[in-house]
Amino acid sequence: MIADNLKMVHEKIEAACKRSGRNPSEVTLLCVSKTKPLELIEECIKAGETSFGENYVQELCDKIQEEDNKDLNWHMIGHLQRNKVKYILGKTTLIHAVDSLRLAEQIEKECVKKGLEADILLEVNVAREESKFGFTVDNLLENLLEIAKFPHVHIKGLMTSAPYVTNPEENRKYFAQLKQISVDIEGKNIDNVTMSVLSMGMTNDYEIAVEEGATVVRVGTAIFGARNYDLEDRNGR
Numbered sequence: 001m002i003a004d005n006l007k008m009v010h011e012k013i014e015a016a017c018k019r020s021g022r023n024p025s026e027v028t029l030l031c032v033s034k035t036k037p038l039e040l041i042e043e044c045i046k047a048g049e050t051s052f053g054e055n056y057v058q059e060l061c062d063k064i065q066e067e068d069n070k071d072l073n074w075h076m077i078g079h080l081q082r083n084k085v086k087y088i089l090g091k092t093t094l095i096h097a098v099d100s101l102r103l104a105e106q107i108e109k110e111c112v113k114k115g116l117e118a119d120i121l122l123e124v125n126v127a128r129e130e131s132k133f134g135f136t137v138d139n140l141l142e143n144l145l146e147i148a149k150f151p152h153v154h155i156k157g158l159m160t161s162a163p164y165v166t167n168p169e170e171n172r173k174y175f176a177q178l179k180q181i182s183v184d185i186e187g188k189n190i191d192n193v194t195m196s197v198l199s200m201g202m203t204n205d206y207e208i209a210v211e212e213g214a215t216v217v218r219v220g221t222a223i224f225g226a227r228n229y230d231l232e233d234r235n236g237r
């Protein structure tokens with residue numbers, strides 16, 4: 001079943017690439033496995049997947065330890081608290097949701113302590129949703145310029161979570177805007193900053209995100225089915 005779902009998602013990504021004149025090799029499917037057991041992750045691995053996204057630090061660390069597979073890439077995609085940075089450094093390929101200068105500063109400090117470096121994305125609240133984390137379109141650049149000064153922290157691009165909408169076309173404008181912002185920043189040639197990654201699009205809207213330039217889509221439900229939200233609530237998530 002998971003293999004069928006993955007096949008369908010890849011086909012949709014390829015179709016979206018075709019519609020927008022892109023090469024499917026530019027787009028990475030990140031399997032968002034939060035709340036899902038290792039058996040299902042292993043089904044993905046058998047089907048050829050290597051990149052997984054998790055939201056919760058404890059769950060991420062447990063899964064990395066239990067899976068113990070050097071060929072996998074684990075991405076931290078959820079909101080990260082500063083006091084938890086130390087647990088994930090050196091274990092994650094990319095930290096997607098860096099949403100404040102203070103968080104980036106904490107990552108820098110812990111990297112120095114541990115002799116590590118970290119690749120990050122800056123989260124942008126393009127749709128200006130009250131409930132969401134992220135830099136605003138207006139304060140992104142000033143913060144990026146400060147974060148770029150941290151020698152052990154490398155900005156690789158931008159990330160956004162678009163609003164939940166019934167018609168995903170409504171999110172196209174936000175994806176297009178984030179792409180434009182990343183092109184503008186790339187054009188500034190800032191030291192220690194590249195805009196090679198654009199992490200946008202989830203189950204509901206990843207096809208539109210690919211059409212607008214996403215290089216990483218974060219897909220959970222379309223691969224694994226609906227999550228058990230009772231369980232998430234019970235764990236205080």
Ligand SMILES: *Cc1c(COP(=O)(O)O)cnc(C)c1O
Binds near residue numbers: 203219
């Ligand atoms: C849960 C989550 C996803 C995946 O959402 P689906 O709608 O299940 O595809 C993607 N990105 C983030 C940040 C998430 O928290």
